[in-house]
Amino acid sequence: xxxxxxxxxxxxxxxxxxxxxxxxxxxxxxxxxxxxxxxxxxxxxxxxxxxxxxxxxxxxxxxxxxxxxxxxxxxxxxxxxxxxxxxxxxxxxxxxxxxxxxxxxxxxxxxxxxxxxxxxxxxxxxxxxxxxxxxxxxxxxxxxxxxxxxxxxxxxxxxxxxxxxxxxxxxxxxxxxxxxxxxxxxxxxxxxxxxxxxxxxxxxxxxxxxxxxxxxxxxxxxxxxxxxxxxxxxxxxxxxxxxxxxxxxxxxxxxxxxxxxxxxxxxxxxxxxxxxxxxxxxxxxxxxxxxxxxxxxxxxxxxxxxxxxxxxxxxxxxxxxxxxxxxxxxxxxxxxxxxxxxxxxxxxxxxxxxx
Numbered sequence: 001x002x003x004x005x006x007x008x009x010x011x012x013x014x015x016x017x018x019x020x021x022x023x024x025x026x027x028x029x030x031x032x033x034x035x036x037x038x039x040x041x042x043x044x045x046x047x048x049x050x051x052x053x054x055x056x057x058x059x060x061x062x063x064x065x066x067x068x069x070x071x072x073x074x075x076x077x078x079x080x081x082x083x084x085x086x087x088x089x090x091x092x093x094x095x096x097x098x099x100x101x102x103x104x105x106x107x108x109x110x111x112x113x114x115x116x117x118x119x120x121x122x123x124x125x126x127x128x129x130x131x132x133x134x135x136x137x138x139x140x141x142x143x144x145x146x147x148x149x150x151x152x153x154x155x156x157x158x159x160x161x162x163x164x165x166x167x168x169x170x171x172x173x174x175x176x177x178x179x180x181x182x183x184x185x186x187x188x189x190x191x192x193x194x195x196x197x198x199x200x201x202x203x204x205x206x207x208x209x210x211x212x213x214x215x216x217x218x219x220x221x222x223x224x225x226x227x228x229x230x231x232x233x234x235x236x237x238x239x240x241x242x243x244x245x246x247x248x249x250x251x252x253x254x255x256x257x258x259x260x261x262x263x264x265x266x267x268x269x270x271x272x273x274x275x276x277x278x279x280x281x282x283x284x285x286x287x288x289x290x291x292x293x294x295x296x297x298x299x300x301x302x303x304x305x306x307x308x309x310x311x312x313x314x315x316x317x318x319x320x321x322x323x324x325x326x327x328x329x330x331x332x333x334x335x336x337x338x339x340x341x342x343x344x345x346x347x348x349x350x351x352x353x354x355x
Contacts, residue, residue, distance in 0.1 A: 025060050028052065034077065036060055041069035041090075051081035053104055059084060066090060073097045080107045082126070088112065092135075096122065103129045105149070120144040120164075125152050127171070132156060137180070141167065143187075148174050150194075163187045170197050172217075179203065188212050193220045195239075201225065205247075209235065216242045218261070227270070231257070238264050240284065253277045255300075260284055262310070265291055276301060285310040287317050294322045298329040298353060304341035317343055329353045 028034035034047035038061060045051075061068065065088045073080060075097040082104035085091060091111045096103075098121050105126045108116075113136045118125070120142040127149040130136060133156040141148070143164040150171040153161070158175065160183035169192050175181060176199040184198070188210045195217040198204055201224045209216070211232040216239060221229075223245040231238075233254045240261040243251070247270050253260065255277035262284035265271060268291040276283075278300040285308045288294055297318075299305070307317045318326075323346045330338045332352040338344045 023061075023064065027060050038064055038068065041067055042072065043068045043070065044072045044074065045077055046074040048076040048078075050078045051084060051104075053082035054084055056083055056086060059086070069093070071095070073100055075099055078102075080104055082106055083109075085111055102126065105129065106131070108133065115139070118142045118145060123147070125149055127151060128154075130156065140164075147171070150174060151176065153178065159183065161185070163190065165189050168192070170194060172196055173199060176200060186210055186213075191215075193217060195219055196222065198224050208232075215239070218242065219244070221246055237261070240264065241266065243268065250274070253280065255279050258282070260287060262286055262308070263289065267291065269293060272296065274298070276305070278302070280305045282306045282308065283317055284308050285317065288322065289316070289319055292319055292321050294318070295326050296329070297322075297326060297347075299338075300331065300353070302331055302334050302337075304330075304334070304338050304344050307341075307343040309343070318346075324348050327351060 022039045024037040026032040026035050029050040029052050033049040037044045068088045068091050071094040073096050076099050077097055078099055079102040083106045086106050086109045088111045092114050096119055100122055102124045106128045108130050109128050110132045113133050115138045117140045121144055122142055123144055124147050128151045130153045131151050136156050137159045140162045141164045143166050145164050146166050146168050148170050150173055152174045154173050154176045156178055158178045158181045162185045165187035167187050167190050172194045173196040176196050179202050181201045182203040189212050191214050193216050196219045199219050199222045204224045206228045208230045209232045211234040213232050214234055215237045218239040219241045221243050222241050226246040226248055231254055233256050235257055237259045241263045244263050244266040246268055248268050249270055250273035252275040257277055258279055258281050260283045263286045266286055266289045271291045272293050273296045276299040280301050283305050327349045328347040329351055335352055338350055
């Protein structure tokens with residue numbers, strides 16, 4: 001009889017090893033306000049209130065992270081804690097409940113997610129929340145999100161992203177090094193595109209920057225695959241190297257822009273035509289350096305913008321080949337001003353704009 005029970009128990013243990021054993025526990029900022037249950041690859045978080053923020057070794061389900069395929073965050077859960085699902089490499093699906101407001105730092109980093117819809121109740125996506133998600137190809141960011149943190153989706157497999165209409169700030173390098181990213185829709189409340197947001201997004205060929213954006217920070221689209229861009233009428237400042245190394249063919253700088261930083265269009269070797277809006281006052285050093293195919297520059301500024309030169313760079317806005325071969329179009333009443341202005345006077349072909 002004892003021998004029978006022994007082998008019967010072995011049989012039960014074996015069957016339990018053929019699938020994920022049901023395991024559970026309690027956690028949360030109050031110690032036991034939340035419950036986690038893992039059954040057959042499905043991790044369900046239920047209860048009310050906040051998760052605590054984790055470090056990698058303190059995650060309650062860490063030992064089971066390789067068998068988690070689905071995460072369900074129940075209604076009543078207020079946030080997703082830092083590092084909660086970091087390195088859940090077989091996680092492909094997540095459902096976020098209607099009470100979650102914050103997705104914490106690194107929450108789904110290096111996971112196996114393939115797509116995600118972030119509901120409207122989420123307001124903040126923190127730093128690195130979805131970084132290094134190589135299988136994550138599409139994301140829809142709900143209309144409640146106001147902030148996308150730094151490197152939130154960087155170094156991943158994203159192909160398309162829709163940024164909701166409540167996002168105000170897109171953080172530094174948020175989508176950088178997403179080499180497959182080819183489609184981006186930016187919502188109409190974004191005010192700042194921070195440093196390096198779409199840097200090295202080699203397959204991103206076009207972008208419309210909405211009128212709500214006031215500043216494009218340094219390197220925002222550096223070395224991306226852009227061939228066309230529409231810069232919204234609200235942009236006032238374009239910072240250093242914002243579009244450097246892109247494949248732009250032509251660009252129109254709207255009348256709202258007053259300042260163009262250093263090296264903004266440096267190494268844009270396919271750029272042939274530039275239109276400068278009427279309110280630009282300052283253009284930084286080396287802005288068009290090595291953009292040697294530039295053939296047409298149209299400036300609507302009545303008083304020639306100040307062209308900066310810095311001994312730290314190349315001490316010139318336009319390369320010599322452009323000064324010798326391109327045509328500079330300026331307002332008729334300003335042609336003599338341009339012919340006598342610092343650096344502008346070096347253009348060999350200055351003519352009036354023909355309406």
